[in-house]
Amino acid sequence: MTETVVVREVGPRDGLQIAKSIMPTEIKQRWIAALADAGLREIEVGSFVPPKLVPQMADTAAIVRSSIALPGVHVTALVPNLRGAQDAYAAGAHAVSIPVSVSEGHSRANTNRTPFEQVAEVGRIVAWIRGQERHVYVEAGCATAFGCSIDGLIPTAAVVRVAEGLAAAGVDEVGLADTVGYGHPDQIHEVVRAVRAAIGPKLGKLHLHDTMGLGLANVLAGLEEGIRTFDSALAGLGGCPFAPGALGNIVTEDLVFMLESMGYSTGIDLEKLVVARAVLREGLPNEPMYGQLARAGIPKTFRPAA
Amino acid sequence: MTETVVVREVGPRDGLQIAKSIMPTEIKQRWIAALADAGLREIEVGSFVPPKLVPQMADTAAIVRSSIALPGVHVTALVPNLRGAQDAYAAGAHAVSIPVSVSEGHSRANTNRTPFEQVAEVGRIVAWIRGQERHVYVEAGCATAFGCSIDGLIPTAAVVRVAEGLAAAGVDEVGLADTVGYGHPDQIHEVVRAVRAAIGPKLGKLHLHDTMGLGLANVLAGLEEGIRTFDSALAGLGGCPFAPGALGNIVTEDLVFMLESMGYSTGIDLEKLVVARAVLREGLPNEPMYGQLARAGIPKTFRPAA
Numbered sequence: 001m002t003e004t005v006v007v008r009e010v011g012p013r014d015g016l017q018i019a020k021s022i023m024p025t026e027i028k029q030r031w032i033a034a035l036a037d038a039g040l041r042e043i044e045v046g047s048f049v050p051p052k053l054v055p056q057m058a059d060t061a062a063i064v065r066s067s068i069a070l071p072g073v074h075v076t077a078l079v080p081n082l083r084g085a086q087d088a089y090a091a092g093a094h095a096v097s098i099p100v101s102v103s104e105g106h107s108r109a110n111t112n113r114t115p116f117e118q119v120a121e122v123g124r125i126v127a128w129i130r131g132q133e134r135h136v137y138v139e140a141g142c143a144t145a146f147g148c149s150i151d152g153l154i155p156t157a158a159v160v161r162v163a164e165g166l167a168a169a170g171v172d173e174v175g176l177a178d179t180v181g182y183g184h185p186d187q188i189h190e191v192v193r194a195v196r197a198a199i200g201p202k203l204g205k206l207h208l209h210d211t212m213g214l215g216l217a218n219v220l221a222g223l224e225e226g227i228r229t230f231d232s233a234l235a236g237l238g239g240c241p242f243a244p245g246a247l248g249n250i251v252t253e254d255l256v257f258m259l260e261s262m263g264y265s266t267g268i269d270l271e272k273l274v275v276a277r278a279v280l281r282e283g284l285p286n287e288p289m290y291g292q293l294a295r296a297g298i299p300k301t302f303r304p305a306a
Numbered sequence: 307m308t309e310t311v312v313v314r315e316v317g318p319r320d321g322l323q324i325a326k327s328i329m330p331t332e333i334k335q336r337w338i339a340a341l342a343d344a345g346l347r348e349i350e351v352g353s354f355v356p357p358k359l360v361p362q363m364a365d366t367a368a369i370v371r372s373s374i375a376l377p378g379v380h381v382t383a384l385v386p387n388l389r390g391a392q393d394a395y396a397a398g399a400h401a402v403s404i405p406v407s408v409s410e411g412h413s414r415a416n417t418n419r420t421p422f423e424q425v426a427e428v429g430r431i432v433a434w435i436r437g438q439e440r441h442v443y444v445e446a447g448c449a450t451a452f453g454c455s456i457d458g459l460i461p462t463a464a465v466v467r468v469a470e471g472l473a474a475a476g477v478d479e480v481g482l483a484d485t486v487g488y489g490h491p492d493q494i495h496e497v498v499r500a501v502r503a504a505i506g507p508k509l510g511k512l513h514l515h516d517t518m519g520l521g522l523a524n525v526l527a528g529l530e531e532g533i534r535t536f537d538s539a540l541a542g543l544g545g546c547p548f549a550p551g552a553l554g555n556i557v558t559e560d561l562v563f564m565l566e567s568m569g570y571s572t573g574i575d576l577e578k579l580v581v582a583r584a585v586l587r588e589g590l591p592n593e594p595m596y597g598q599l600a601r602a603g604i605p606k607t608f609r610p611a612a
Contacts, residue, residue, distance in 0.1 A: 153607050182605045184567040185526050212605070213560035213598035214567075217522040220491050247602055254519035261490040261520075292519035296553055299488045299518070301459050 002305050005264040006229040007256060008042035008205065009035050011280070012063065013078050014249055015237030016056045017047065019287050025059040027283035029066045034279045035234065036070045038272035040252075043067065044076040044097060044231070048084035054241065064091035076139070080111045085125045088136075095137035096129070098122050099177070102142050102162050105150030106179065109242040110143065119165040126170040140166040141175040141207055145191060146183030149245040156194050163195045163203070173204035175231075178218065180246040181211025185221035192225040205229035208250045210236060210290075215250035216258055223264075230255060235277055236290030251291040253277075257302070265306040270298050308611050311570040312535040313562060314348035314511065315341050317586070318369065319384050320555055321543030322362045323353065325593050331365040333589035335372045340585045341540065342376045344578035346558075349373065350382040350403060350537070354390035360547065370397035382445070386417045391431045394442075401443035402435070404428050405483070408448050408468050411456030412485065415548040416449065425471040432476040446472040447481040447513055451497060452489030455551040462500050469501045469509070479510035481537075484524065486552040487517025491527035498531040511535035514556045516542060516596075521556035522564055529570075536561060541583055542596030557597040559583075563608070571612040576604050 012032055016023055023031070032045055045067045046060030060077060067075045076095040077088040088096050100118045101107035107115045122140050129136050144151070145159045159176070166174045176191060183191075188206070196203045206222045208215050208230065219230055231249065238249035256268045270293065277294060318338055322329055329337070338351055351373045352366030366383060373381045382401040383394040394402050406424045407413035413421045428446050435442050450457070451465045465482070472480045482497060489497075494512070502509045512528045514521045514536065525536055537555065544555035562574045576599065583600060 147605065147607050149605070180605075181602070182607055184564055186568045211598060211602045212563055213557065214522055214564050216520055217526045217564065220523045220526050245602060245605070247598065251519065257518055258490060258520050258523065262492045292517060292553065296487070296517045296551060299453065299455070299486075299551070301453050301488055 002263060002265045004228070005259050005266055006042055007040065007252060007259070007266050007268060008044060008229060008231050009040045009234060009252055010044040010207070010231045010249060011233035011235070011237055011252070013044040013046050015233040017054050018239040018241050019056055019237065019284055021284060021286060022056050023283035025062055027279065028059070028063055031276065031279040031283055032063070032067050033070060034276035036073045038276050039266070039268040041072055041267065042074045042076065044078060047078035048087040049080055061087060061091040064088065064093050068092045068094065079125070081121055082124050082128060085129060089129065089132060089134070093136065095139060096125070098125060098138070098140045099143045100140050100162055100166060101144050102154050102158050103144040103148035103151040106144045106148050106243055109150065110240065115162055119162065119169060122166055122171060123169040138171045139173040139175055139204065140171045141177045142166070143177045143179045144243070145176045146178040146187055147180055149180045149243055156191050159191055160194050160198045164198050167199040167202045174199060174202050175205045175207055177207035178209055179240055180243050181209030181215070183208070183218055184214055185217050188218050188221035189225060192222065192227065205231060207231040209238065209246055209248065210250050211245070211247040216254060219250065219255060219258065234273065234280055235294070237287065248290060253291050253293040257293050260305045261302065263305045308569060308571045310534070311565050311572055312348055313346065313558060313565070313572050313574060314350060314535060314537050315346045315540065315558055316350040316513070316537045316555060317539035317541070317543055317558070319350040319352050321539040323360050324545040324547050325362055325543065325590055327590060327592060328362050329589035331368055333585065334365070334369055337582065337585040337589055338369070338373050339376060340582035342379045344582050345572070345574040347378055347573065348380050348382065350384060353384035354393040355386055367393060367397040370394065370399050374398045374400065385431070387427055388430050388434060391435060395435065395438060395440070399442065401445060402431070404431060404444070404446045405449045406446050406468055406472060407450050408460050408464050409450040409454035409457040412450045412454050412549055415456065416546065421468055425468065425475060428472055428477060429475040444477045445479040445481055445510065446477045447483045448472070449483045449485045450549070451482045452484040452493055453486055455486045455549055462497050465497055466500050466504045470504050473505040473508045480505060480508050481511040481513055483513035484515055485546055486549050487515030487521070489514070489524055490520055491523050494524050494527035495531060498528065498533060511537060513537040515544065515552055515554065516556050517551070517553040522560065525556065525561060525564065540579065540586055541600070543593065554596060559597050559599040563599050566611045567608065569611045
């Protein structure tokens with residue numbers, strides 16, 4: 001039996017939010033369609049945040065509406081608050097993802113709230129969403145769970161307390177995010193174990209950045225801990241506008257290559273990811289793109305897992 | 307007790323051999339001195355190969371002579387054959403490293419011999435070196451042990467047979483090299499276990515390339531198997547002129563950052579590695595340089611292990 005690992009593409013959200021230029025809506029839609037065609041079944045397509053702060057996300061409602069029309073694609077939108085969640089619901093998103101920083105400094109910079117205030121906001125979002133007719137999956141991510149470029153080291157106990165608060169707020173899933181990419185494999189082991197001991201199977205995905213080059217090593221540690229969903233961005237774009245120093249997400253192409261090489265089935269076609277890169281390049285002609293698979297090509301020895 | 311991991315810098319050999327330009331001898335010497343000053347105690351400084359084939363290595367005798375004058379530095383030279391070993395001995399190298407490809411295709415391209423013929427050459431080198439007055443450490447590396455861009459997949463059993471041959475030839479240490487960078491973590495586990503079962507503690511270092519971005523994940527797998535010496539190259543230079551498609555070695559700076567973050571002491575100073583990068587840049591002004599630590603800077607949360 002081949003084991004399955006879910007790769008959630010966050011490029012259209014995390015990848016674009018710090019891009020210097022704004023990708024036209026029509027190309028964004030073709031890019032997301034190309035990602036879906038490559039086999040990505042979970043895509044975070046944008047965020048409902050003030051366009052004044054993050055102009056790259058101004059068309060998120062339109063992007064959600066076109067994305068939910070793609071067959072078999074589960075569409076997530078990031079929402080920092082209740083208003084964003086209501087917008088996401090109205091647009092038809094299948095899931096909302098709410099960032100909750102463990103670090104006080106990043107929490108204030110990112111959402112203008114303390115971690116406690118943001119956990120309370122998650123409670124309000126859950127209550128509102130559960131009162132609607134249509135089911136929407138609610139995920140909250142513990143941001144800066146492995147270090148913060150503003151506040152520095154983050155104690156594991158602080159991550160556990162936020163995760164417990166989120167579980168108590170009634171979310172379907174709690175994720176762990178290395179927002180600035182300072183985490184290392186031993187820390188992944190430690191934090192995942194501690195959070196799982198506290199909230200059990202509500203612990204879901206890992207969201208990792210490759211700032212220090214440790215992204216895939218951290219994935220390996222996550223796999224060893226039984227994590228089976230990982231966020232990544234095509235071409236390794238990404239970074240938080242409110243987390244200084246953070247570089248891009250782990251690279252979708254390289255992550256899929258590693259997982260499939262190790263016998264984990266992702267359902268994703270590497271050659272079609274290369275096609276999706278071309279659409280991304282068309283939409284952001286002047287942005288640096290990363291990734292080793294794109295540099296090296298797919299080795300002739302590569303065999304997909306399934 | 308902090309555990310120690312040895313990082314052997316191979317940039318002056320593996321890193322320069324495919325560079326488009328030739329680093330002047332004087333800058334090479336300053337670069338190696340800067341590496342030593344950063345705490346690197348094992349350096350592969352060059353190779354004794356025909357200058358017609360690899361002109362970047364034409365000054366290796368001079369480089370060995372100046373490197374052995376650096377206090378506390380253990381100087382290795384790569385030698386493909388007996389004549390190279392004799393040259394390395396004459397120059398005063400502390401150790402020789404002999405590549406032996408597991409893949410027939412790469413073996414012929416790299417040394418113009420079959421793997422069997424090259425194991426026989428290792429036997430001759432060991433016999434000659436053991437007959438000299440001065441002790442020289444003899445290491446042989448199983449090249450293309452995790453895949454080959456010429457011959458494709460490499461069976462683990464083939465690696466074991468070559469490693470057994472090298473142990474029987476009397477070398478002090480057998481290393482495993484992912485020459486083209488196609489290996490993945492599960493394969494590292496499998497091959498390391500199989501070779502160790504065959505030759506025991508003669509199994510030494512791992513030499514990894516980051517072609518597919520899996521370099522540090524592969525290091526993590528190696529650490530889990532008890533490997534405590536890794537080759538790497540400053541700025542991720544490297545590649546074999548006779549192994550098409552291979553990209554650079556794992557990045558020394560990023561490797562040291564990961565190891566120290568995980569509590570393994572390397573004795574290497576990250577800030578001084580950044581200084582050594584500047585000398586490398588001076589010597590190769592037009593070569594691409596890689597590495598995430600150099601892009602992101604050293605996080606303020608970083609604390610060395612020791």
